[in-house]
Amino acid sequence: MAAAVHDRAAQRSAAPRQRRSGLVWYLIAGVAISAVFVLPLLWEVFRSLQPESAVSNPPSAASFTHLTFGNYKTLLSGQADILRNVINSLIVGVLTAILTSLVALLAGYGFALFRFRFSGLAFGVVLLAFMIPFQAVLTPLFLELHFLHLLNSLIGLALFYTTFNLPVGVFVMRNSFLQVPGEMVDAAQIDGASVLRTLASVYRPLVMPGIATTALFAFLFSWTEFLGALSFLTNDGLFTLPVALSNVETGTYGSVNYGLLLAGAVIAMIPCIVVYIALQRFYVRGLVSGALKG
């Protein structure tokens, strides 16, 4: 695939003179387009560093010079104890990522390399979760989690997130295993290694990218999810960050403070960007494998 793209680029370079000015225009256009998508978010980072009075009043010269971490200080201490919610979000996100990649790893292995009765049916069942929008089973799930004593529980929330990340995860992991050359499978078989041993020794290095993709998707899903967390958590101390921010928005902690809301939204944004920039290779891989096979 990469080679094909390269060829296409090579063709374009046929006329060097045209290419030079074309490239300049391409870069200018690219920077302008990128600005449309990134500048608003950068602007919000800047705005979150303004004191509340500047955020809630018409802009003035002073509002551009008096930058402060005041909003962040208030948010991470004292009354609006967002730090606890950040930690809750991290716990749920990491738990979801670990559970999803572990379960998807095993299932992907089973679906890709074991032909057995009902495997087609079972794969269909897993993909069914993909067809059922979680938004539409929220009420019965609420009651079920209540019966299981998993309501108002970070673990319950992580189990719920894991379920709805599994279809993508299983799909990505199955594709990872399918890419392992058949000779390696046969060699491991001849050596007489056990199933789990083969998984750990032969396949681990080959399917690590798939695990990274699955974990990344699961973490980002969990970190940015709102509706489920809003419905299944009623105890302030257990709120994840987005739910806590909706409290800041409606002013549960005293009067409405837009400076705090902006700072909170920036805190919610930063891990996404950091994780994405660091691991985007895996993210795009997952999207592409879903896009081409989905």
Next chain:
Amino acid sequence: MSGQVSAPPSERTSRLRGGLTQSWLPRGGSAAGRSAAGGPAPRRRSTAASRRTTRTGLLLIAPALLFVTAFALIPLGFGVYISLTNWPLVGPYHFIGLANYTALVHNSVFLQSILFTLKYTAIVTVPILVIGYALAVFVRANRPGSTVFRTMIFVPYIVGLVAESFMAVVELQPDSGTVNFVLAKFGIAKVSTAWLVHTGLALTAISVLVIWFASGLTMMLLMAGMQGIPVELYESARVDGASWWGAERRITIPLLRRSIALSLIISVVGSFLAFNQFFIMTDGGPGTSTESVVMAIYQTAFADFNVGLASAMSIVLIVVVGLITFVQFRYLQGDAD
């Protein structure tokens, strides 16, 4: 979906041969494909070995099945059951047959939420597809900077609509939000425009936000599809003297049907299930004029405690979303695959 279940053998063989498309091989998988996907199972299949394979395979997929059964299938079945009752959040309940469903026909809040969600979906779908397509064309070539541009354009999608909706709430405030001060410079809006308390203005603002947020995803999906199209096709089109748009129309768009179908399904289903942006930015207001279907369900279940009715709404939503997916898939994929 049935295609996926039988896909592995041919998929695997084509990958091993370095193939670009799966369509080279028959769908069901050739005999060679089957044995290649047989994996660790020995070639001479004794019953004991195949029984062991079955057991190992089932054990490996058991956790995934358990999760999906416990937190997706059982809730679905339970939801159907509840929808046939007058289930309150606490207290006894009775079977009332299809009364919840017949009540929905006269439930003005639900009907209004469906109409509003349809309207919202109709507004955002085409811009997301067209802008996403144009962006994909822009970043698909392996030119200097294209990878960076891809990354940048995708950032709003990664950050998520929830954080961005909170930011938008602040920036859309009259007399203090950035949006009004920028638009006022161009004479488009007044500094005092209160976006989030008028139905039309709120829908406009939310639609713009969502188009900005979601175009990057469509771009990524379409770009992946575009990069899978063999370059030779463009070469021969060039030899035939086709214009850029001619090649785009005759080669890219037809070969991109799968990716277009996928990105349309994702975007339409996403719009139909919208909740976050409306809950955060307008809370359904003014009145219930910007209440989406999922919001109506949420309110019915968790504010009115009418769980039976909410479940009936959910079942209707599942059926509608399923139908939309099916129709779009059928229509855009044709019988080609």
